[in-house]
Amino acid sequence: MTQKYNPQEIERKWQKRWAADHIYKVRRDNSRRRFYALTMFPYTSGDLHIGHWYAMAPADTYARFKRMQGYNVLHPMGFDAFGLPAENAAISHGIHPYDWTMGNVNNMRRQLKTMGAIYDWDREVITCLPSYYRWTQWFFLKLYGAGLAYRAKAPVNWCPRCQTVLANEQVIGEGVCERCGTPVTKRELEQWFFRITRYAEKLLDHSRLDWPERIKTMQKNWVGKSEGAEISFPLEDERTKEKQIRVFTTRPDTIFGATFFLLAPEHPLVSQLTKPEHRTEVEEYIAWCRRQAEYERVALGREKTGTFLGSYIINPVNGERVPIWIADYVLPTYGTGAVMAVPAHDERDLEFAKKFKLPVRTVIAPPGWMGEELPEAYAGSGTMVNSGRFNGLSSEQGYEAICCLLEEKGWGKRTVVYRLRDWLISRQRYWGAPIPIIYCDTCGIVPVPEEDLPVLLPPDAEFKPTGESPLKYCQSFVNAICPKCSGTARRETDTMDTFMCSSWYFLRYTSPKARSAPFDATKVRYWLPVDLYSGGAEHAVMHLFYARFFIKALKDMGLVEFDEPFAHLFNQGTMIYRGDKMSKSRGNVIGSDEYVAELGADAVRGYVMFIGPWELGGEWNDRGIVGISRWLNRVWSLVATDYICRVVDAEAEKELLHLAHKTIKEVTVDLEKFRFNTMLSRLMEFSNYLSRIKKSGTVSSSLWREAVGYFLRLLAPAAPHLTEELWNVTEHPYSVHNQSWPEYVEELAKEEEITLVIQVNGRLRDKVLVSASIGEAEAKELALGRERVKAYVGGKTPARIIYAPKRVVNIVVAS
Numbered sequence: 025m026t027q028k029y030n031p032q033e034i035e036r037k038w039q040k041r042w043a044a045d046h047i048y049k050v051r052r053d054n055s056r057r058r059f060y061a062l063t064m065f066p067y068t069s070g071d072l073h074i075g076h077w078y079a080m081a082p083a084d085t086y087a088r089f090k091r092m093q094g095y096n097v098l099h100p101m102g103f104d105a106f107g108l109p110a111e112n113a114a115i116s117h118g119i120h121p122y123d124w125t126m127g128n129v130n131n132m133r134r135q136l137k138t139m140g141a142i143y144d145w146d147r148e149v150i151t152c153l154p155s156y157y158r159w160t161q162w163f164f165l166k167l168y169g170a171g172l173a174y175r176a177k178a179p180v181n182w183c184p185r186c187q188t189v190l191a192n193e194q195v196i197g198e199g200v201c202e203r204c205g206t207p208v209t210k211r212e213l214e215q216w217f218f219r220i221t222r223y224a225e226k227l228l229d230h231s232r233l234d235w236p237e238r239i240k241t242m243q244k245n246w247v248g249k250s251e252g253a254e255i256s257f258p259l260e261d262e263r264t265k266e267k268q269i270r271v272f273t274t275r276p277d278t279i280f281g282a283t284f285f286l287l288a289p290e291h292p293l294v295s296q297l298t299k300p301e302h303r304t305e306v307e308e309y310i311a312w313c314r315r316q317a318e319y320e321r322v323a324l325g326r327e328k329t330g331t332f333l334g335s336y337i338i339n340p341v342n343g344e345r346v347p348i349w350i351a352d353y354v355l356p357t358y359g360t361g362a363v364m365a366v367p368a369h370d371e372r373d374l375e376f377a378k379k380f381k382l383p384v385r386t387v388i389a390p391p392g393w394m395g396e397e398l399p400e401a402y403a404g405s406g407t408m409v410n411s412g413r414f415n416g417l418s419s420e421q422g423y424e425a426i427c428c429l430l431e432e433k434g435w436g437k438r439t440v441v442y443r444l445r446d447w448l449i450s451r452q453r454y455w456g457a458p459i460p461i462i463y464c465d466t467c468g469i470v471p472v473p474e475e476d477l478p479v480l481l482p483p484d485a486e487f488k489p490t491g492e493s494p495l496k497y498c499q500s501f502v503n504a505i506c507p508k509c510s511g512t513a514r515r516e517t518d519t520m521d522t523f524m525c526s527s528w529y530f531l532r533y534t535s536p537k538a539r540s541a542p543f544d545a546t547k548v549r550y551w552l553p554v555d556l557y558s559g560g561a562e563h564a565v566m567h568l569f570y571a572r573f574f575i576k577a578l579k580d581m582g583l584v585e586f587d588e589p590f591a592h593l594f595n596q597g598t599m600i601y602r603g604d605k606m607s608k609s610r611g612n613v614i615g616s617d618e619y620v621a622e623l624g625a626d627a628v629r630g631y632v633m634f635i636g637p638w639e640l641g642g643e644w645n646d647r648g649i650v651g652i653s654r655w656l657n658r659v660w661s662l663v664a665t666d667y668i669c670r671v672v673d674a675e676a677e678k679e680l681l682h683l684a685h686k687t688i689k690e691v692t693v694d695l696e697k698f699r700f701n702t703m704l705s706r707l708m709e710f711s712n713y714l715s716r717i718k719k720s721g722t723v724s725s726s727l728w729r730e731a732v733g734y735f736l737r738l739l740a741p742a743a744p745h746l747t748e749e750l751w752n753v754t755e756h757p758y759s760v761h762n763q764s765w766p767e768y769v770e771e772l773a774k775e776e777e778i779t780l781v782i783q784v785n786g787r788l789r790d791k792v793l794v795s796a797s798i799g800e801a802e803a804k805e806l807a808l809g810r811e812r813v814k815a816y817v818g819g820k821t822p823a824r825i826i827y828a829p830k831r832v833v834n835i836v837v838a839s
């Protein structure tokens with residue numbers, strides 16, 4: 025067997041054979057423990073690039089490893105297939121979104137198949153097919169029935185370029201569209217929302233989840249829970265319709281320091297509260313604010329602006345008249361759109377007070393305060409001062425005491441507020457799952473009966489960049505019959521946010537062909553929750569958050585029995601190319617096809633794993649992949665050519681056995697911890713060792729065969745094709761992927777220990793027990809670091825250090 029390694033031929037051959045034999049077909053099997061290893065499914069952008077391989081090949085390697093360990097592994101693949109790009113392609117190239125998407129699906133599936141992953145393609149899920157989105161609509165109806173979906177007129181984020189509404193989560197950075205970077209504006213529209221805020225508290229609980237800390241923190245910040253008090257301030261002028269204004273504060277203990285009161289310029293009471301002599305100025309200011317983007321308004325360090333309305337409000341705790349101003353940094357959407365300003369203890373309020381020469385009154389004394397004016401706003405704890413009968417209390421005691429007072433007098437109450445807003449799911453777009461709702465002039469909002477699902481997308485819509493859904497102009501779609509009264513009615517023409525499709529796809533993989541339900545409940549019970557979910561950290565808030573909400577809602581409706589979908593989350597790092605994150609929008613993606621064609625899928629798989637720790641990412645380098653390819657070639661000649669035993673050396677056999685078991689142990693630990701790069705380094709070391717043995721021929725043929733057998737099984741998850749071929753060439757029974765993971769014997773894996781003698785100028789000064797595999801540099805460093813040795817070396821630089829392997833370190837110091 026001296027044929028050359030030909031990855032293209034081998035890979036095609038085995039992919040065909042595996043498919044024909046259905047070796048990766050997944051079945052329920054109660055005799056084995058299940059393991060659900062899920063990789064985030066790709067968006068159907070058109071081409072698979074190395075960034076995709078980086079997400080998928082290590083994940084497949086891990087799934088293969090679990091499979092060899094005896095788990096019944098589900099590691100499925102599918103496509104997130106609805107969304108804007110398909111529609112934009114339709115507008116600019118005249119291709120129907122369905123054709124564009126399915127063309128991409130076919131291409132990406134072909135590319136994925138070249139990877140040689142264990143995906144069971146019979147379980148493929150494609151979210152834009154009616155057999156799938158029928159159930160996305162069904163879930164909408166369930167949420168509607170449970171009171172978790174509602175319609176409301178609301179100012180929404182609008183991207184003028186994409187011509188669509190964006191969820192808050194899709195507005196990023198300085199208030200720009202996540203997709204195209206255009207500054208986002210506001211619009212009033214009738215929209216559908218999911219009441220995700222009802223789950224705010226439950227979504228804060230990550231205690232049972234093995235997730236990266238930073239993702240948990242991002243989700244916590246997204247929920248934005250603040251505890252404090254809601255306080256009603258009575259208006260001085262009793263002729264107004266409203267008699268008071270509510271504010272929320274996290275620091276009720278500072279209420280005696282409220283020297284002015286702020287409203288958002290959009291607050292509904294502004295006009296009523298504006299005195300005639302201030303009207304011109306106020307109106308000009310409001311017009312100016314309208315031209316400011318939200319992110320500019322709240323930017324830290326921005327010059328404060330505002331204007332006085334001429335009216336006053338009364339501080340309930342001390343009866344003081346407090347002037348009412350409007351300021352752009354108070355947003356109508358945050359809290360009540362009103363703020364009790366306490367400049368001594370809030371930085372932005374202090375900047376405002378300084379700009380407009382408003383009084384500043386310290387009411388929380390920092391430790392050691394002598395009554396001087398504070399140089400900056402003090403937001404910490406301290407002792408209450410200038411606060412009437414509360415003086416002398418700590419701010420914590422004051423917090424409680426003021427809350428009690430507010431509640432006793434009916435001026436306010438303790439409360440909790442969340443930054444989280446309900447999930448806006450309406451999109452004025454065609455390429456999404458239609459919202460299954462009918463509007464009837466007589467009956468109002470009528471949900472489409474379940475038996476009428478799916479509400480199909482009409483194939484004949486016209487695609488124009490109008491900013492409204494093409495469905496709106498498609499009469500055959502819009503005109504409907506009211507399911508209640510049979511009168512004429514109209515269909516909802518908005519479609520659902522695609523995050524709705526991805527909130528449940530992992531359930532569908534368990535029973536992708538289920539026809540009478542979105543999933544087979546017994547199969548979901550067997551497979552879920554997902555044991556390991558891997559994907560990019562960019563999904564920290566939206567996808568992962570929505571999916572958690574979704575599952576919690578399904579649990580409350582009795583549709584599933586668990587309330588967290590993903591027990592363990594792993595975020596891989598990003599693949600860098602030419603100093604930048606590899607992404608289609610940056611135009612620096614590397615296609616995978618040419619590398620697969622030239623060096624083979626196993627080389628690409630190996631290289632993306634070798635590039636660095638999976639969680640940190642790495643930089644793509646053409647020389648690097650060539651290095652991996654060379655190693656695979658060496659593995660080929662090492663195993664495919666015959667071994668000739670010359671003379672058996674007991675020492676060599678002992679050492680080989682030790683190294684084999686040590687490698688099994690280390691590779692197993694590395695894989696458990698997703699350390700694919702160190703796993704490959706260890707296998708490289710092992711193969712180098714095997715090459716030396718092969719040259720010397722010092723172990724028996726049977727031991728050689730045993731060692732090679734271990735090696736191939738350890739490498740099989742990472743390089744599935746090459747190992748299958750070599751397994752076959754070395755006359756092992758098909759398939760290497762159905763073998764069990766090798767087990768190590770602790771006694772053999774254990775490092776042999778030796779006593780290292782340390783001398784200074786030839787005299788014994790210390791002894792230390794070390795691993796027999798200690799290297800020269802390590803031994804010298806260890807010797808120099810010993811306290812007893814240091815005493816004899818006395819801080820001098822040794823003239824020489826002599827190392828006798830596994831025996832002595834002799835440090836020579838000039839006297």
Ligand SMILES: [Zn+2]
Pocket residue numbers: 183184185186187201202203204205206
């Ligand atoms: Zn946009």
Ligand SMILES: [Zn+2]
Pocket residue numbers: 464465466467468506507508509510511513
């Ligand atoms: Zn009706």
